[in-house]
Amino acid sequence: MNTFTSGREQHALNLRLRDASCFENYFVARNREAVERLQHAVLSLSNAPQAPASWLYLWGEPGTGKTHLLEAACRTAQEQGHAPLYVPLADKADFTTALLEDVEQVPLVCVDDVDAIAGDATWEAALFALYEHLRAHGGMLVLAARISPAAIGIKLADLATRLAAGLVYQLQPLSDAEKIAALRLRAQRRGLEMTEEVANYLLTRFPRDMHSLFALLDKLDTATLAAQRRLTIPFLRGLE
Numbered sequence: 001m002n003t004f005t006s007g008r009e010q011h012a013l014n015l016r017l018r019d020a021s022c023f024e025n026y027f028v029a030r031n032r033e034a035v036e037r038l039q040h041a042v043l044s045l046s047n048a049p050q051a052p053a054s055w056l057y058l059w060g061e062p063g064t065g066k067t068h069l070l071e072a073a074c075r076t077a078q079e080q081g082h083a084p085l086y087v088p089l090a091d092k093a094d095f096t097t098a099l100l101e102d103v104e105q106v107p108l109v110c111v112d113d114v115d116a117i118a119g120d121a122t123w124e125a126a127l128f129a130l131y132e133h134l135r136a137h138g139g140m141l142v143l144a145a146r147i148s149p150a151a152i153g154i155k156l157a158d159l160a161t162r163l164a165a166g167l168v169y170q171l172q173p174l175s176d177a178e179k180i181a182a183l184r185l186r187a188q189r190r191g192l193e194m195t196e197e198v199a200n201y202l203l204t205r206f207p208r209d210m211h212s213l214f215a216l217l218d219k220l221d222t223a224t225l226a227a228q229r230r231l232t233i234p235f236l237r238g239l240e
Helices: 031-043 066-081 091-096 122-136 159-164 176-189 194-207 210-227 234-240
Strands: 054-059 085-088 108-112 139-144 167-170
Touching: 031 054, 031 066, 031 139, 031 159, 031 167, 054 066, 054 159, 066 122, 066 139, 085 091, 091 108, 108 122, 122 139, 122 159, 139 194, 176 210, 194 210, 194 234, 210 234
Parallel strands: 054 139, 054 167, 085 108, 108 139
Antiparallel strands: none
């Protein structure tokens, strides 16, 4: 796994990205425009180091891949030789607002779970200051939340205005057919053969949200390797 931290050692966190988080294994479905805009922006970081700040806000219900895309953006930036910063605000109890300071040399900051700080004056002020720092130095800020900018409940007026002023995309959940295709894509990238019949069986017999399905896929990958068996319905029944 890769670790992304701020430039100052005292602010460094052990923020690890999941190995599976990359653009190549995100099933875009109806989210193509949002994904392509994010990917293009990250790939353009090296071309315009002092361009005006970019601001992108992704929102959608759990399981739409917000964290996946933010981590994929960080991974892509690192592969280009940059040092991005990923900040999961759902875990804000584990660090302080100091993590958002001194980002002048950070070309990309991805802030996840923005709704976790709505109404928290200290964190709202810190996020607004982060935007101002990045704007002054040509950095890119990508945010993700479950709720749209208009409904998130930010109290700091200047921050609420900034949230609504950038590019905003609502990530659409997958249909059942798209979930099956996404499962098969993830399995294929792991070298695990999964038929449509098997994928449909998983969808009808187990929790249907993508977090649970992908976690199940991890376990099945391990189980098939240990048993030296193919992933079939009889094999699945034997595990139940």
